[in-house]
Amino acid sequence: MATETASDPETTGWREQWFGWFDGSLFTLIVGSLAVIVGGGLVQVSFGAFSMSIIEAWQAVFNPKVIFNAQAWEAFLLGAEVPEMNKRSLIVWNIRLPRVFVAALVGMNLAVSGAIFQAVTRNELASPFILGVSSGAGLMILLTLVVFSGLSAFLPLIASVGGAIAFLIVYAIAWKNGTSPVRLVLAGVIVGTVFGSVQTALFFFADDIGVVQSAIAWTTGSLTGTDWEQVRMALPWTTVAMLLALVSSRQLNVLLLGEQTASSLGMSVEKVRFALSGVAVLAAAASIAVAGIVGFVGLIVPHMVRNIVGSDYKKLVIGCVFAGPALMVAADVGARLALNPVQIPVGIVTGLVGGPYFLYLMRKQDKMGEI
């Protein structure tokens, strides 16, 4: 329809649609998040076994020989040979910065995944792991480490696939002439309980403490030892998932009006719900593959963002794309440096931060749960 409209109002309509909603609160959130990411990132690159001053770190990060070196980027993003560079730049660019990037990607994935699941289940307390993703991934991690230790090299992939399979099982259990948010959540609890038990049982069969520690690091989420390989692994899927989440924001908004209204507005609710869940699982799986199961980020970030920008998913998704990395990068600073030289899994820090924040919300808000 409206094909004969002149191009002028069309472009203003387009501009209005994409920038009209770009209001102050979202802008503040983005700027604040970027500040936290840059600040946290600089702290991360400055401190560690090889210490350097903030200035030196800056210089290493913004070393034009690296930033404008196509060969270096090829090495980082495509896995080619790393070109010659000075020691500081090498440490910063090859060891410390990739960890920050992985943290940012993980935070982004978890936050957006949580935001989508909160719309799909129409429950503010939903997290990326609500539909069994974490239990499926956790079980596969334990199975791989304990039983099929020969497959450890494929652990990231196996964990993500495990999460996706658990999600499909949850969906199948919940399906009865269609699904409903409540049945999905209950099915998630059922699958989570059973898988969780099996997972715990598997701990008893672990041979040595190293395997157990490795399993714990994976199941609580850790960024220790991540480098460009993890960035390469997560980046494509993250890009796809974020783009899909952004273009689906209108579907998410309509889904928030309830199944019946969405359906009477002409939405194929089941299809859309499954597709959106798929996007959320993709994002969660990408983060699991590189960092294991990091809790709480996907639960609290959408919540924080919603408090600031409101429940319009166009704003919410964009807010999550920035606020998720901010929380994750900041938490990883704590995980890596708080008990130096011991590094703790970042999932422990997010849990320690997330729990009290949730308590605060619970005391402050009378009504929690409904979006």
Place this chain on the structure above:
Amino acid sequence: MSQDQSTDPRTNGSSPAEADGSVTETGPVSKTGGGLAGEELVLSYPSSDGPVIDEESITAKAGAVTALVGPNGSGKSTLLKGLADQLKPDAGSVLVDGRAIQSFNKKELARTMGLLSQESTSPNSITVEDLVYHGRYPHRGFFESVTDEDERAVDRAIKLAGCGHLRDREVGSLSGGQKQLAWIAMVLAQDTDVLLLDEPTTFLDLHHQLEVMEIIETLREESDITVVVVLHDIQQAARLADEMIALKEGAIQARGTPEEVVTEELLGEVFEIDAEVNLTPRGPRIEPLRPRHDDDDRERPTERVAHANGGDG
């Protein structure tokens, strides 16, 4: 292309007695727009034993207001859901504009027929305007942006629903009545030929009940939209409707103009009340007197029994 199907009781013979050609020609004649017909509908919920609606046929005349009335649990909302394709009929068919409802794709159907459910939920922080824009969902492609047509439809809907002053308010801050006006604006923005409303006035204060009725009256007089409305309040139904259909226990008990349907016998039979009915220029006026306690002791007091004209049973 609409008119004919409203007059033809199809070749059957098996349909229950009350479908006895009482489909009268009283409604205003429509120019365009589409009618809506349900034929021998059998509707049930997965959890219920036995059908809620058992082989009933219903015709909503194009451009007219048809009101479904009946006591609680009589199946009027179920019937509406069946007509709206929210509930798949076990048997029978629904025709929109003379076309089988299954032949529409979902968005196409949503451009032809709008439904306002009994309870609607939305995020609190959404503005009324944004909510109304959601009514344009079926008119927009996946990547399409807002067109001038969308804007015009939204403006029109907001004006018609009389919630211009609420436009920038957040839905969470509105009263129940104001919310309902916003929701009505949303379905109006869908710009459909057929509009189904499920108890749009229930739980509203008198002012907003009258507001809602005024909107429906405007639709009846100034547009070709076919309206089917479930009303709890038989008095309101009598005042609004061109045609009324009274249900009890999933069966249609009477249909026709308000004057034909709203009678003392029918009120006794369907609603199990004694009432006095006086014909006034604004339609039949009902004075409910007392509930009937006959041997068939089906009635229970309900939470809404105080509601003056209601047909609670």
